[in-house]
Amino acid sequence: MKRILYTLVAIFIGCIISCTPDKDEVLEMGLVDMDHIKDIKLRTSHYQLLANGKAQLEFNPLLTTKDGFTVQDSRVDHSQIEYYTSTGETLPKVFSTSDKSLIGKEINVHAKIKGADLTSNTVTFTISDPSVSDTYTEITIPVIFHLIQSNQDIAGYGGEIPMERIHLLIDKINNTFSGNVSTNAMGVDTKIHFKAAVYDPYGNKLQEPGINRIYVEKVTDAAKDQYKTFIKDQKALWPYDKYLNVWLISDRENEYDKFFYTISRTCIPRYIATEADPAKIPEGLTLSSLPENWTPVPNEVGILYKLQSIQTMVRSFGEKNENELVNGFGYYLGLLPTWGASSSAKPQDYCSDTHKYYGNDNEGYNKNQTAYKLVGDCFFLAENIMDDPVGVHRSVSQQQAQRMRWILNNSPERSAWKSDYAFTGR
Template identity: 35%
Template sequence: MKSNIKNNIKNVGLGTILSIFGLLLFLGSCQKEPLPVFSNDDVSVDSLVKFKMYSNHYMLLADGKAQLDLKPYVWKQLKNDTILMKEDRIKDDWIEYHEINEGINVNRYFSTPDASLIGKELRIYATIKGTNLVSDTTTVTIEAPLPDDAYDVVTYPVIFHIVQTPQEAEERYQVTEKTVNDLINRMNRVFSGNAVNTPMGVDTKVRFAAAKYDPNGELLKEIGINRYKDTLTISPLRRDVATGEYTEPRSNQRYDSFLDVEGINLHWPQDKYLNIWLISYGGSRPFSIYSSLCFPTRVNPGVTDWPQVRPKRGSGGSGGVPTVPTSSDWWKLKTLTINDHNNPTFTGMKIELQSLPKFVDDNKYTLAGVQDFMTYVGVYFGLEHTFASTSWWSPYYVPGGDNDYCDDTFNYTFGENKEVKRINVNGGSYEFVSENIMDSREGRHRSISKAQAQRIRWFIENCPRRTAYKSDFALTGIE
């Protein structure tokens, strides 16, 4: 019986092998047609049927550094289809750029240091050589750059408070001095205007440095880092400023209350440090943590030239955006009084610790649903989002007018949530990559415009909770 089973197995195995061998012989005898390979040499301008050009802004600074991108879009005919060509397949020598008003030479990436052009409009269009394809004409206004001496360089000492359990630090994400340095380097690249050349990007003259000394004047073991070993035994109670009593807060106030209870351990003097709290949201934590925006809410006594700020959620109605702050909007600017409590909500940034790996590279593309670190920094210095929502209940609702009160940024609706945005401004069509730090979540967030820089400088000069740049104690340990 065993012998028969062995013979059957052998027979089946041999038959299978012969079948496979025969199939391979058959397949090998079939002639395969080579797949078509296309290159730029295969495309003739005669096959091009449609052409457009989009500028990435309607303004350009005359500083010789700011850069305008006149991006071409070319369609070719392939059998019965009209196909948009990939950018890397469009030959540079196909396209010729023309300027009508001033008769100057332009190319795809255009910069100018010519101060005589300030205030003038350039009307630019492009053609494809050897064809009758012509793009629409776009109008670009040449703007004056910020004077070199407009602002002094100021430096903010930064302390990162790391709140996580020892187990999380060992098993999950560990924040190191390199992490802190990478974040601060990114902040400096963006605020100095060196992360990317955009048409209206500037140097804010704001810089950042990792704190070296704690509030007692002791040298930090890790530069820029204050570690809090969270044992999950802290009761996040809320302190009543008037009575000093502690009560259970609402869920969205628990982290602020936790910082309030811990006092100097986690909330270092705001006149000497820019506090950034990095807290882990994992594990069986007694309260939930979400990154939150920290808009400046106090100004020095006597300030009258209020900047425009967005209305509170749903408060705009049909009457439009108010031009000055109102008492009904609790987060709007108010004059600082002696009774003001230094609530961490208004004095520093709270960031989800696990998000940090996404934030250290200004070339990294941020996906929808993740607010970029630089956006939190922008809000800290008084910038508004460039986008708005058409839904009255949205925190990004603006019932008409300028979204961010900066005339050199694009205003668009929140639904245009992608890296490349195409919108109409002043009768022209403009396509731009989300590179401004206050653009919607998708983008690279690495540029600050001239008007935004001016707004930032107003806030740091007029807001008492943004004065850490006036002290170098955190960097030297000396009062």
């Protein structure tokens, strides 16, 4: 019996000794020793920066140890890294400026570890003029959300979508368009504001501002025409020159398993006013004069979106996956995607102040399929409204704002902001 006990004790002690991490392994979980670093690669969050005092550009160093291991950012003591311009000026890790004398100038920066001779590569960014967006006047677009649910959907899945949920959605979109929730290096206040309609087309005050509830036995696109016939039958296409129509359509049974890709992305500008200057039409769009006797259809004058996706959108990378509603607002106002799913679909949004990237770039960060992306020497959080479904969609760039405002001023389909009928009923 004693021999068995001695054996068990010996095994136990051996396990403690063999399973206890040594000193080096414990240190691996803490901050890296800067003396062990052999290489620094410097990256920025953007290659441009607005001189408005709010926009921020971040320096993101990538450290490699003498053993050849890449150091996780959480293990980097950033207080030990300094950033120098080519003229010897020091900059903080997160840089912003309101110095208008810097507009148009290139700034070259490299990184160094304090007390060491190790120097990184040099990165370059340009200071941009924010004055274009400073002169914008406010544009208020009246919006009506048509909530289309079946009786079974309401009874079986937690009831109606509450008014508060829709108003929070409007708030989120407005925060994005106003630049309130982002310090993106090129993010601006578009001065485009969305406001819940107060009156219906007949001059009746809505029971719930901005909401038109439609109850049916079954939501289906029987005509297979992207709900055009269905919406017409429900009298749910309100005058396009008085309302931005947003149809939130319950598709509980996945009649369209790629709803956003198939339907929402088709809600794009198509027409321009006859007095619009064709030479200034935003690139990448095919726009023509409004036809005579034109009868508008939903995907020409509004936004169709899957109701379930405002609460249950799965954030995964892929061209045919669902994207957030604010991304649909971007399409509606003439923006193009900033990303492509593969190298064969390289993006071109015709805005020189946005990041362009695609998914299977072998040089990219995790193939650019996470929220953080790598393009050249730029390592950044995907936060533009036209980024892929994994992005956070909370920023609009200066050139995107210019593009959208041109559409609002020159496209008859996007003229609801010129009328206050939705707010006055007359």
